[in-house]
Structures are given as C-alpha cells and as structure tokens.
Amino acid sequence: MNCIVCIKQVPDTAEVRINPETNTLIREGIPSIINPYDLHAIEAALQVREKIGGKVTVITMGPPQAEEALREAISMGADEVRLISDRAFAGSDTWATSYTLSKAIEKLGCDIIFCGKQAIDGDTAQVGPEIAEFLDIPHIAYVKKIDDIGSSFIRVQRLMDDGYDVVESRVPVLLTVVKEINTPRLPSLKGKMAAKKAVITRMDSQAIGAEASNLGLKGSPTQVKNIFAPQTKKEKKVLEGNLEQQIDAMIEELRRMKCA
Amino acid sequence: MRIVIRTEKCTGCGECVSSCPFTSIEIRDGKAYINEYCNFCRTCLNVCPEGAIVEIEDEQTGEIGDLSSYKGVWVFAEQREGKIATVTLELLGEGRKLAGELKTQLSAVLLGAGETQARELIAWGADRVYHAAGSELDHFNDEPYSQLLIRLVREYKPEIILAGATAIGRSFVPRVAGKLKTGLTADCTALEIDKDSGNLLQIRPAFGGNIMATILCPNYRPQIATVRPRVMKKAVYDPDRSGEIVSVVCNGVSSRTKVLEIIQETSECMINLQDAEIIVSGGRGVGGPKGFEMVRELAGLLGGTVGASRAAVDEGWIPYRHQVGQTGKTVCPKIYIACGISGAVQHLVGMQSSDIIIAINKNPEAPIFNVATYGIVGDVNEVLPLMIRKLKEAKA
Ligand SMILES: Cc1cc2nc3c(=O)[nH]c(=O)nc-3n(C[C@H](O)[C@H](O)[C@H](O)COP(=O)(O)OP(=O)(O)OC[C@H]3O[C@@H](n4cnc5c(N)ncnc54)[C@H](O)[C@@H]3O)c2cc1C
Numbered sequence: 001m002n003c004i005v006c007i008k009q010v011p012d013t014a015e016v017r018i019n020p021e022t023n024t025l026i027r028e029g030i031p032s033i034i035n036p037y038d039l040h041a042i043e044a045a046l047q048v049r050e051k052i053g054g055k056v057t058v059i060t061m062g063p064p065q066a067e068e069a070l071r072e073a074i075s076m077g078a079d080e081v082r083l084i085s086d087r088a089f090a091g092s093d094t095w096a097t098s099y100t101l102s103k104a105i106e107k108l109g110c111d112i113i114f115c116g117k118q119a120i121d122g123d124t125a126q127v128g129p130e131i132a133e134f135l136d137i138p139h140i141a142y143v144k145k146i147d148d149i150g151s152s153f154i155r156v157q158r159l160m161d162d163g164y165d166v167v168e169s170r171v172p173v174l175l176t177v178v179k180e181i182n183t184p185r186l187p188s189l190k191g192k193m194a195a196k197k198a199v200i201t202r203m204d205s206q207a208i209g210a211e212a213s214n215l216g217l218k219g220s221p222t223q224v225k226n227i228f229a230p231q232t233k234k235e236k237k238v239l240e241g242n243l244e245q246q247i248d249a250m251i252e253e254l255r256r257m258k259c260a
Numbered sequence: 261m262r263i264v265i266r267t268e269k270c271t272g273c274g275e276c277v278s279s280c281p282f283t284s285i286e287i288r289d290g291k292a293y294i295n296e297y298c299n300f301c302r303t304c305l306n307v308c309p310e311g312a313i314v315e316i317e318d319e320q321t322g323e324i325g326d327l328s329s330y331k332g333v334w335v336f337a338e339q340r341e342g343k344i345a346t347v348t349l350e351l352l353g354e355g356r357k358l359a360g361e362l363k364t365q366l367s368a369v370l371l372g373a374g375e376t377q378a379r380e381l382i383a384w385g386a387d388r389v390y391h392a393a394g395s396e397l398d399h400f401n402d403e404p405y406s407q408l409l410i411r412l413v414r415e416y417k418p419e420i421i422l423a424g425a426t427a428i429g430r431s432f433v434p435r436v437a438g439k440l441k442t443g444l445t446a447d448c449t450a451l452e453i454d455k456d457s458g459n460l461l462q463i464r465p466a467f468g469g470n471i472m473a474t475i476l477c478p479n480y481r482p483q484i485a486t487v488r489p490r491v492m493k494k495a496v497y498d499p500d501r502s503g504e505i506v507s508v509v510c511n512g513v514s515s516r517t518k519v520l521e522i523i524q525e526t527s528e529c530m531i532n533l534q535d536a537e538i539i540v541s542g543g544r545g546v547g548g549p550k551g552f553e554m555v556r557e558l559a560g561l562l563g564g565t566v567g568a569s570r571a572a573v574d575e576g577w578i579p580y581r582h583q584v585g586q587t588g589k590t591v592c593p594k595i596y597i598a599c600g601i602s603g604a605v606q607h608l609v610g611m612q613s614s615d616i617i618i619a620i621n622k623n624p625e626a627p628i629f630n631v632a633t634y635g636i637v638g639d640v641n642e643v644l645p646l647m648i649r650k651l652k653e654a655k656a
C-alpha cells in the first residue's frame with residue numbers, strides 16, 4: 001500500500017498574539033512546527049506500512065524552509081519526501097493549495113492519502129476533502145480509528161458531532177485524521193541520522209504539471225481583506241449582593257444566554 | 261495585485277518580519293524578502309518605517325464570469341436522522357438578514373428527511389426549499405451530498421451558500437467548492453454585505469482565535485461559507501408562513517464510501533473540549549475527586565463539558581485529556597466557568613478568548629479575576645452546591 005501524507009509547517013499558534021494598537025502580530029521567536037494533526041497523519045501512514053507493507057511518502061507545499069518539517073518526517077520513519085515549492089504558489093488559498101497538492105499527488109501516485117484534520121494556523125479543515133475532489137477519489141474526514149484495511153478497502157470510524165460513524169471505502173481514498181487516532185512516535189536515532197543525510201527533492205509548478213492560472217494568488221478565489229485583533233475583553237460585570245443573590249444574578253445571565 | 265519590497269529603501273530592520281501573520285517575510289542578504297507563504301493580507305504595508313513595502317496593482321486577477329446571473333441566498337439544511345440541526349435555524353436567521361440586505365430570496369437545500377422537515381424550514385423562514393428525498397440521503401455521505409449540491413448550484417445559481425461548520429458541513433462542502441472553483445471560507449463567526457460591491461464579508465478567527473480575518477470572494481460565485489454553530493441568532497418561527505417546495509430528483513448520484521453503522525454517544529466526553537460551548541473547569545481549589553463530582557454535575561446541568569487545570573490533572577483527579585492551557589487544549593467556548601483555578605498564565609492562554617468567563621475563587625487577589633467577566637469570591641464548596649441546587653430547581 002503506497003501512502004502519501006500531506007503535512008504543513010505552521011507557527012506554534014499558542015504563542016501568536018496580536019498587538020491591539022498596531023494590529024500586527026507579536027511573534028518574536030515563535031517556533032515553526034509540523035502542524036500537530038499532521039503528526040498523527042504520519043503515524044497513521046507508518047502504521048499502515050507496518051501492518052500491510054508499502055511505502056510512506058510525505059509531502060509539503062511551502063517555502064524552502066519547510067524542508068525542516070520534511071526532515072522531521074524522515075526521522076519518524078518516512079521513506080520518501082517531496083518539497084512542493086515555487087514562487088508561483090504564493091498567496092494560495094485552500095482552493096489553490098488543494099489544486100497544487102493534488103497535481104503533485106497525481107504525479108507521485110498512491111493508494112491512500114493522509115491529511116491532518118486541520119492546520120492550526122488557518123483552521124480551515126478544507127484542504128483534505130478538496131484534494132480528494134480534485135483527484136476524483138472518495139474521502140473520509142475526522143477519522144479516529146482504522147478498524148480494518150485490506151488491499152482494496154478500508155474501514156474506519158469517523159467522528160461526528162453526536163458520536164461516530166463506521167464507514168467503509170474502496171481504495172484509493174483520502175483520510176483526514178483527528179488526534180484520537182494514535183500517539184505519534186518520537187524520532188528514532190537511526191531516523192535522525194537519515195534525516196540529516198537526506199537530500200530533499202523539490203518539485204516546482206512545472207514538475208507537477210500544474211496550470212499557471214490555477215496557482216497562487218491568481219488561482220485563489222478568496223482574498224484576505226484585512227486582519228484585526230479579536231474584540232478585546234468584554235466589559236467586566238459586577239454581581240451585587242450576598243453570595244446567594246450573586247448566584248441568582250448569574251443564573252439569570254446564563255438563562256438569558258439560553259445556557260441554563 | 262502584488263506586494264513587493266523596494267530593496268533600495270529597505271534597511272533590513274525586520275519590523276515587517278514579525279508583523280507577518282503567515283511567516284512569509286524573511287531577511288535575506290540584509291533585505292526583506294517575501295516568500296511563498298504570503299497571503300496578501302497587506303499587514304506589512306503599514307509597518308515598514310521606510311515605506312519600502314508597496315502594493316502593485318496587476319491586471320485583474322482571476323477571470324470574472326457573469327456574476328450577476330447568480331442570485332439568492334441558500335442555506336444547507338443539515339439534518340441527522342430526520343431531525344433538523346439547530347445550526348440550520350441559525351443559518352436561516354442569518355440568511356434572512358443577508359437576503360434582506362441584498363433584496364433577494366432565501367432558500368434551503370434539504371437532502372434526505374421528508375416533507376414535514378421541508379415544511380418546517382419554510383416556517384423557519386425559507387422562501388423556497390429544494391428537497392431531495394431518498395434513502396441514500398437519509399444518512400450523511402459525502403459524495404451524494406456534494407454531487408447533489410453541485411448539480412443544484414449549476415442549475416439555479418445562488419450567490420451565497422451558508423452551511424454549518426459541523427462535522428458534516430466541513431467535510432462535504434469543500435468538495436463542492438473545489439469542483440465549482442469558487443471560494444469557501446471556513447468557520448465564520450460574522451457575515452456582512454459590503455455596501456459598495458455587494459460582496460459577502462466573511463469574518464473568521466485564525467491562529468487559534470488569536471487574530472480575526474475578513475475574507476472576500478469577489479470574482480467567483482457562489483460565495484460559500486461554513487458558519488460556526490451557536491454564534492448566529494436563530495430565525496423566527498412562524499407556522500403560517502408560506503413557501504415553495506421544489507422536489508429534486510436524485511438519480512445518478514453514486515458513492516464509493518458506505519456508512520455501515522451510526523453510533524450516537526452521550527457520555528460526558530462526547531463533546532470534545534475544543535468544540536464545547538460551555539466548559540466548567542476545576543483546579544486545585546476544588547480539593548479532590550469529590551469536588552470534581554460537583555464540577556461534573558454543574559457541567560451536566562448546563563449541557564457542557566468538564567475541563568481542568570494542570571494542577572488538578574497532576575493530582576490525578578481527572579485525566580489529561582481534560583486539561584486546558586499551554587500544554588493542554590486551547591478552548592474558546594461561549595462560557596467558561598473556572599472553579600478554584602488561580603489563573604496562571606499557562607492556563608489563561610488556553611481559555612482567555614472564551615466569550616464569557618466566570619471565576620469562582622476564594623482569594624479575591626487571584627489573577628483569574630483579571631480575565632473574568634463575572635467573578636464570585638467564595639468557597640467552591642459553598643458556591644457550587646448552591647448553583648447546582650438553583651439550576652435543578654429552575655429545571656424542575
Ligand atoms: C511549561 C509549563 C506548562 C504549563 N501548562 C499548563 C497548562 O496547560 N494548563 C494549566 O492549567 N497549567 C499549566 N501549567 C501550570 C500553571 O503554571 C499552574 O501551576 C496551574 O495552572 C495551577 O493550577 P490551579 O490554578 O488549579 O492551582 P493553584 O495555582 O494551586 O490555584 C488554586 C486556586 O484555588 C483557590 N482555592 C483554593 N481552595 C478554594 C476553595 N475552597 N474555594 C475556592 N477557591 C479555592 C486558590 O485561591 C487558588 O487561586 C504549566 C506550567 C508550566 C511551567
């Protein structure tokens with residue numbers, strides 16, 4: 001079974017803050033990491049390989065420094081990696097990103113594609129299902145467990161808002177995974193050595209055979225108009241009276257918000 | 261449009277580097293350089309002290325089709341087991357507002373379920389309901405859902421489509437946007453119509469809620485957005501309202517995936533912390549597993565889920581998956597009730613963007629009160645039982 005895992009390098013958003021006066025980000029020294037959900041995607045692919053054999057290829061679309069993320073993937077045990085990188089990709093929204101990744105995947109060929117549920121910088125959760133549409137293959141989102149897998153089918157548990165569904169698909173298929181699916185392994189020593197030595201192959205827009213009008217800003221239907229700080233903290237409200245009266249007032253408030 | 265660095269003016273001071281939300285500016289050879297991550301958000305334009313970053317208008321980006329032939333606001337009416345999802349009613353409320361501003365009609369698309377549900381949607385404000393009935397649509401399945409919605413859009417050309425940012429909406433709507441080549445904005449928390457252009461302004465959080473972004477889809481139609489549940493106001497119900505039901509035939513839809521089983525869960529952990537609307541969290545101050553019983557009970561009464569500080573997790577009073585904060589989960593519920601939590605910065609980063617924060621702590625100097633909307637200075641052993649009793653009374 002040949003698996004491709006799509007990973008994204010993202011800033012560690014727990015530390016991103018906006019300066020409310022200048023509307024700019026305060027981000028001194030914030031490290032770049034592999035999108036946490038994508039670590040679970042890598043782990044899921046490695047487990048498939050361990051169970052039924054095959055190859056795991058990890059790809060990312062991003063600037064040259066995203067190479068670091070790919071090295072980390074090698075240290076976890078990926079067989080191959082590709083950096084999908086080209087100036088022409090600048091400004092890609094989810095449509096253009098999905099298009100670009102699908103072109104790369106078409107070139108590489110595979111049976112199962114793993115994505116994270118969402119990237120923590122954009123939080124869109126759109127790229128996975130859109131890639132599947134471009135490739136004209138089925139997808140299953142929010143996979144929390146792989147129940148069974150054979151050479152031509154896969155059966156998984158898909159997380160829903162009120163429980164989960166058991167879904168079966170034929171292969172090829174794209175899965176997006178949630179954290180519950182596994183615990184990502186730590187890099188092995190051997191893996192770290194391999195990562196250090198690895199030569200990272202790069203694919204540009206020509207190598208993936210993409211149409212220029214579908215790439216980057218030009219290929220992106222959506223535009224970011226502006227960014228701003230979330231509304232700064234709501235006014236503080238004082239609850240009057242003794243403890244019991246305070247609690248009454250608060251329950252009243254909860255009720256007003258239809259929460260009680 | 262492009263953003264370029266005038267290298268002759270650039271001093272390499274790096275102001276722009278830290279201003280960029282997308283890690284797209286680096287210093288190369290002492291000058292700023294914009295890499296592939298640029299999203300053209302224009303933030304950097306205002307920060308350069310030398311005015312070395314400028315915006316250049318290119319020829320029109322993207323082809324403009326005949327956008328004016330797209331009319332009407334659509335709501336994807338999510339149903340599960342024949343029950344209309346609450347978010348659908350919220351979307352109809354918001355959709356009515358947008359349709360009013362655009363002086364156009366509001367329609368709902370109902371896949372699966374029956375005529376009763378279609379009539380319900382009219383009572384909740386839809387002028388028209390496109391209804392496709394069929395056993396293959398009763399359970400959610402990505403491919404039939406996306407195929408039908410794509411077909412309907414091609415035939416009837418709406419200008420706006422809203423769907424819930426739920427497991428269902430976020431799974432199949434991207435396929436629709438991909439196929440139609442149009443924009444899709446995820447998880448919006450506010451929507452407005454731009455007065456001049458008539459475009460939909462789609463406002464959403466990014467970077468774990470640390471920043472907000474306004475997204476536009478000016479040159480493609482329909483403009484599609486998924487909307488976060490519980491932020492929009494529900495529509496007004498009027499059983500006497502009239503509307504039209506358009507039956508949609510669903511022949512020719514196919515699926516390569518099969519739903520074998522549907523398991524509904526109602527355990528306390530059913531609501532993922534990060535998706536929870538209400539979280540009641542306990543810290544060291546709740547005093548032990550018994551204290552957590554009260555936290556649980558309160559959460560249950562409010563239909564919420566249970567969170568915890570690291571101190572409480574380290575004490576072994578509650579499993580790690582409930583931990584909120586820097587090394588736990590980042591949450592953004594409507595209501596966060598912190599019981600016996602001091603408010604260390606590592607805890608605050610995980611919850612301070614909650615809409616309403618209620619703090620219960622016996623120490624009036626506890627830092628949690630600095631971020632709290634409502635603060636109750638008191639002993640949790642007194643406050644929680646009282647709250648629980650009052651809520652139960654109110655329910656009875
Ligand atoms: C690298 C790092 C990462 C961390 N990550 C996290 C994280 O992800 N999440 C997290 O929560 N913490 C995290 N911490 C720990 C954090 O610094 C605090 O130690 C922790 O949040 C304290 O938990 P607490 O508020 O429950 O306990 P305490 O600080 O001990 O506070 C207990 C509070 O309860 C009040 N109280 C006591 N008895 C009562 C009573 N009967 N009635 C009412 N109030 C009462 C007290 O006044 C006090 O304010 C991290 C720390 C480090 C160094």
Ligand SMILES: Nc1ncnc2c1ncn2[C@@H]1O[C@H](COP(=O)(O)O)[C@@H](O)[C@H]1O
Nearest residue numbers: 006007061115116118119124125126127
């Ligand atoms: N630039 C990218 N390169 C590779 N994979 C990506 C990229 N962007 C998104 N993905 C994949 O798509 C998933 C969802 O991302 P998003 O739609 O941005 O929330 C991620 O978890 C990745 O698996």
